[in-house]
Amino acid sequence: MGATESQPKKRIVLLGKTGDGKSSAGNTILRQQVFTSKASANSVTAECVSGDGKVDGRKITVIDTPGIFDTGLDEETIKSEIIRSLIESAPGPDVFTIVLKVGRYTGQEMEIVDKIVEYCGDDTFKHSVILFTHGEQLEGQTIEEFVKQSPKLQELVDKCGGRCHVIDSKYWKKRHMGYKSNRVQVKNLLDTIEQKLKDNENACYTNELFQTVEEEIQEEMKNINEDSLPLIEKREMAKKIVHKKLLIRLAGVATGTLTGAFLGIGVAVASVVALLKAANIPGVVKAGTVAGAAAAGATGIAAAGTVAVEAGLVAGSGIGAAGSGIAAGVFLGAAALAGAIGGGVTGFKAADEGDSVSGAIKNAAKLNYENAKGAVKKAQKHQYKLFKKEESTMRL
Template identity: 75%
Template sequence: MGASESLQEKRIVLLGKTGDGKSSAGNTILKQEVFKSKASPESVTVECVSGDRKIDGKKITVIDTPGLFDTAVDEETIKSEIIRSVIESSPGPDVFTIVLKVGRYTGHEMEIVDKIVEYCGEDTFNHSVVLFTHGEQLEGQTIEEFVKMSPKLQELVNKCGGRCHVIDSKYWKKRQMGYRSNRVQVKKLLETIEEKLKDNKNSCYTNELLQMVEEEIQEEVKNMDEVSLSPEEKREIAKKIVHKKLLIRLAGVATGTLTGAFLGIGVAVASVVTLLKAVGTIAGAAAAGASGLAGGASGLAAGASGLVTGASGLAAGASGLAAGTVAVEAGLVTGASAGIGAGLGAAAGSGITAGIVVGAAALAGAIGGGITGCKAADESDSVCDAIKNAAKINYENAKGVVKKAQKHQHKLLKIKKNDKLE
């Protein structure tokens, strides 16, 4: 956990699915229309949006994330907004507010609850509260009584330490007193957040990914020469720069992995952080990568020691490269996830064709593939360019190594033949 920037500022991240009233909840908390909200079967929030307001002398920032668990928005848009959510939340939110709707929970609604449980890490729940919307549907019940009727909802609330509240953006907004008053319920919600922060020793939720992103933002701010800009303006510019960089470098990472990394799933955090660390150390690794590629022939020369499998291995490599050629020419490239199995270096490449992972990673080594992939990402203007450039560069590098390997194999066979004659 990391220390909150200021005890007077609170960052609240809204999580939930399409149609459950996240944006309306954000407006209710801030007591003003900041987030676009309307009744729709499709997600209104397709971008990560934040808004803030001073409430009782404290700055409250609410970050409305896109419908991460159920949305019709395309993969690349959602990926971009997950990255933006990480950036907006860094160095970490004080609380995640899981927004659900009071109503009849069918199989589909229960699937969403399962997804929330699946994607959120234990420390995420330790910094979470459940906020139900459409409170008028309680029909005289308390929210605690409603939750008890569903074992899965009760399990989710229990994971959040029993912290749950309820609002109704339509019917309760004018009432000043009593249980069915947004004013009363929002006050209780903010009190719950304050109490939980005290329990957490005034530390916000964070993980290694959020910390790395915060460091990148601060580095960009430090590198700015514009003295006329305020610290807030510099930070906003820095966030946009970091967003573009991360979007390119994480081009091949699956949306689910990014969501899991944001919400503290250990394996997902480790995968994304490892990839970003590889990119961060590219300058030092580039020399080793180049040396590895240049020494491809020498590595293959060790065939007698079992490092080369002979003609069949080279044939397999050639087949992989042939497949890579077809993939590059057809524009069919995989993401970084396709290279993870080939090792850290391959994963660091923003996009490597499946054929190249088979052929090039086996011959040139995973590190060489990763280095060129990272270079391609740094030199690209878009995610699509990053993927295609990495694929083409890795293919060219691998092709050169295979030529050297074939030449050396021919030499080995010739020596072997001469030995037999003697």
């Protein structure tokens, strides 16, 4: 058995816009048809899908995400698939592969580059590579020469440490040697990923949100009383359970904030994690005595955080949302409703002061996160008092 047999699978997450060839790129990397791809003005990948394979002696998992930088999918679908992407990638991807298309980069094409720069945290770029598709459009240039023609593209590649490759899923399939060979280019891509991991001491990209999701998966695996099931099947069952639970807990979080948390904007990560932790605090859920954990959206894409309202017993099961473009979530009791509205107002005001998507997310999440931290501490203190009271009663 070779050394590569014992190595864990490398998790490669594909990010990009509808029509730029994410799904085709995934198939090209894996050398098999795993992902549905076709020429379409609409997004083909409407849900997060993963595929496993072994390429050049390396075991890899490729995770194809929906177009989280697009507006074609409805908010709830995007939210569900970002959560699924978090679960599929946990405890964190080894690399984000940002998929772009070779072609003319005018105003519309630059929008996706701007969005990527806006949403990704600096640490995300340290764990990213750029993969261009439609390499035949280079017309004799190298991909490095093509990138140099656009300052914005060059800036993005520089943010990713110069890691940049190109494939062509239509014209470069059959050649096994030379620049215009997918086999050569994919090998180069995987070599770059290996080198990046060595530079990062073989650490994958992760943050507190990915770690929290992984803990949830591990906990659910323990609860599956099927000793005969292989671990991989237990994990798949656990992931489905966690997906349903997170959809409920994060019902009120704006898609922009989830995207920011997934891609490493620090305050967005902290805000979502605070909400998840608040929702895990045990307590009794009764109408009028619930402190609702609330996430709020503003301007349809940005602003979220968590606010808990002090009203008797604290239980983070009331989840709500308020803000332009975001549907209301689940409200349990008058206090939860108040918490949701409060979170919405706070989020909207903070987001409105932001001068960019990232700024809006950071402003709103920071304010609501600070409120959430205090609420979680109060909830924990309250639970401790209840515990001590129950302990004293038992002694009597």
